[in-house]
Amino acid sequence: KQEVTQIPAALSVPEGENLVLNCSFTDSAIYNLQWFRQDPGKGLTSLLLIQSSQREQTSGRLNASLDKSSGRSTLYIAASQPGDSATYLCAVRTQAGTALIFGKGTTLSVSS
């Protein structure tokens, strides 16, 4: 049974820092992995999608990497800003057409 873990559960950093959020999954046979952002009381915003054949994806200040063999993904946020404060969720899909399996998220707080 696939399980997704995110460490740390919470992270506080000063503005301008580069930071890394971690995601691990127990079964390396995944179809794709998606990173989301969730603001308090709001829905999920898709940040990056990495297919199983890819190693990384980049969007602006965000870079996500995928190492299937070790069951890990990282989300790198460069030059963090207060507006980056949110909960970041990692989710994997084991096969095409199946549902996402989510981690519990990392809640990020960036202070100015």
Added chain:
Amino acid sequence: NAGVMQNPRHLVRRRGQEARLRCSPMKGHSHVYWYRQLPEEGLKFMVYLQKENIIDESGMPKERFSAEFPKEGPSILRIQQVVRGDSAAYFCASSPGNEQFFGPGTRLTVL
């Protein structure tokens, strides 16, 4: 192209009443997923539907919960005889086949 729409955004029900949650997928998306987020818990899959068909309902409680995605109109998640433990945020996601796009959610409170 409007995003995934969910309504109502907030729903309050008393124990024993019925709750109906609606989800309109993005235009051109034929796949709909429902997830539930309990307080202090991660999002958990409930049911996956394509037009007029339930593909996977392995995450949905066997009793009181049902879902449909008719040929015309939104997908509906129906909870009968709600209990306090049903209080949660319910999210719908639609997909053209690969990436999933989430709606803003419906926050259900059972008194």
